[in-house]
Amino acid sequence: EAGVTQFPSHSVIEKGQTVTLRCDPISGHDNLYWYRRVMGKEIKFLLHFVKESKQDESGMPNNRFLAERTGGTYSTLKVQPAELEDSGVYFCASSLNMEEQYFGPGTRLTVT
Amino acid sequence: QKEVEQNSGPLSVPEGAIASLNCTYSDRGSQSFFWYRQYSGKSPELIMSIYSNGDKEDGRFTAQLNKASQYVSLLIRDSQPSDSATYLCAVNRGDSSYKLIFGSGTRLLVRP
Numbered sequence: 001e002a003g004v005t006q007f008p009s010h011s012v013i014e015k016g017q018t019v020t021l022r023c024d025p026i027s028g029h030d031n032l033y034w035y036r037r038v039m040g041k042e043i044k045f046l047l048h049f050v051k052e053s054k055q056d057e058s059g060m061p062n063n064r065f066l067a068e069r070t071g072g073t074y075s076t077l078k079v080q081p082a083e084l085e086d087s088g089v090y091f092c093a094s095s096l097n098m099e100e101q102y103f104g105p106g107t108r109l110t111v112t
Numbered sequence: 113q114k115e116v117e118q119n120s121g122p123l124s125v126p127e128g129a130i131a132s133l134n135c136t137y138s139d140r141g142s143q144s145f146f147w148y149r150q151y152s153g154k155s156p157e158l159i160m161s162i163y164s165n166g167d168k169e170d171g172r173f174t175a176q177l178n179k180a181s182q183y184v185s186l187l188i189r190d191s192q193p194s195d196s197a198t199y200l201c202a203v204n205r206g207d208s209s210y211k212l213i214f215g216s217g218t219r220l221l222v223r224p
Binding site: 042055 | 116146148
């Protein structure tokens with residue numbers, strides 16, 4: 001069974017540019033989560049999808065972040081325009097039952 | 113006060129010893145508890161989950177939960193150098209999204 005995959009693995013962009021991160025969950029997992037780890041901090045929740053619906057987006061830092069999950073399969077997280085403080089590692093996780101969550105390898109975003 | 117607290121370490125143990133990793137949490141309503149292992153630059157890997165008071169064993173790993181003391185621990189028996197990693201404690205408060213609240217992690221070093 002394939003795990004959670006994320007693309008790209010690394011992204012370096014300039015302040016003000018746009019970046020789109022993609023996550024493919026484990027097949028059959030309706031629950032998809034986005035988390036972020038900024039330098040020196042804990043991994044923090046961003047939002048949760050159940051199929052294509054946003055269940056909880058309380059962790060989204062501001063309206064520069066937009067997440068979608070069209071068709072309830074893969075998800076994208078767009079940052080527009082990117083700021084320096086958006087740098088960090090963005091993790092996606094998926095879950096069958098909302099209990100055990102399985103993480104992808106992450107996308108390391110660097111905003112210069 | 114952080115919601116999930118872990119000693120950052122490093123915790124250094126000799127090969128073959130028992131490594132004991134500890135975690136405390138502040139929300140008494142927390143329902144599910146998880147230990148993730150993260151090697152440098154890799155994704156968090158779920159190694160143990162525990163939902164009720166007491167011990168849960170899986171191979172060389174034992175998770176212990178004491179809800180009255182709001183304390184979770186992970187014991188690793190017969191520690192191996194390959195166990196050297198950062199161990200993340202995560203707590204699920206059982207809200208609508210079952211989002212995980214992470215500690216900052218404890219770095220474990222197993223000396224050959």
